[in-house]
């Protein structure tokens with residue numbers, strides 16, 4: 001049995017009940033086969049892949065807090081510090097009822113390669129809780145965040161591990177967590193990113209994941225002879241990534257016709273009205289059902305369905321495994337030319353293969369959505385030098401990082417004879433730097 005298959009079996013045996021983590025390990029290791037085969041003796045001797053799939057450490061802790069009725073609630077908190085061979089652990093905090101250790105490990109594992117791809121010095125980590133911020137008052141969210149940080153603060157630091165936002169963790173939550181960290185540790189340091197502009201945040205961080213997704217998609221399309229202007233785009237999700245992906249797509253001349261949330265989706269044949277979406281999602285924190293009040297011509301549907309709409313470009317920006325093989329078949333039948341992942345692993349393995357086999361350009365999340373964490377790293381740089389850069393400066397850096405990521409994964413795919421397979425290219429390009437850093441640093 002080859003080294004890659006041995007390690008996949010090992011991952012399956014040692015991580016029962018963690019299907020998302022196994023899925024991520026399979027996806028990454030399978031596409032690393034060409035590099036692993038070329039270096040098998042060295043990697044086996046170094047137990048490189050065994051080390052790569054085992055987190056450095058993982059924390060699981062109780063998060064008790066008091067709700068508005070005076071009732072004590074208990075959630076579970078997690079932080080997985082996966083790999084710090086190229087920089088301090090870096091990655092978001094997901095607050096969602098579905099969160100468990102397997103999901104945090106899948107996200108942390110993906111983060112290692114994503115962060116490496118940015119070409120900035122950041123390692124891979126992830127955390128979160130099964131707390132659901134939906135329907136909670138600001139005071140309840142604050143109570144949860146303070147309790148969560150009371151434990152988490154023992155394990156993080158500006159040069160150790162720098163958490164950030166993810167699903168359910170936005171500017172409000174980061175603010176409450178930062179305040180509690182400062183209060184307990186007595187340190188004003190860049191320990192979190194995605195901070196407010198008044199206390200050390202970076203311009204463009206809010207927009208970064210969505211903007212970055214479009215910068216990379218635009219470059220991928222251009223290099224394949226396609227102009228994004230005038231194209232129809234379907235986007236899923238309606239959180240931070242989806243909103244700013246919509247904005248940048250519109251600025252580039254494309255028409256975005258769908259968005260979704262956990263209960264349904266909207267189709268707006270005239271193009272999504274971003275001001276309406278921002279008011280519904282960012283100000284009112286309400287559901288997409290409200291969108292029809294702003295745009296009577298639009299249609300609202302319960303359940304899933306975004307990928308049934310005919311489009312040239314599909315940008316899944318909601319959550320993992322939201323684009324299935326059936327969805328991929330419909331997209332291909334409808335003439336879709338490109339899929340780029342704004343969320344983490346939104347496309348199932350079977351769907352990814354089907355899209356690639358049918359000539360759809362496919363940009364995996366670890367490359368396509370790396371703009372968020374890249375701008376977080378720029379926030380860390382600004383915090384370290386106690387300066388803040390202009391919007392234009394950060395945006396220009398973000399754009400050049402995304403264009404570079406595209407070319408790095410494109411080059412890597414060509415170097416190993418998989419031209420146009422950006423999944424292979426992204427995994428190899430991300431892995432090479434981490435592997436050489438791990439070997440250089442000895443057995444650790």
Ligand code: GLU
Nearest residue numbers: 091092164165166373376
């Ligand atoms: N949660 C985002 C991601 O999946 C951002 C992480 C960060 O900024 O550290 O990459």
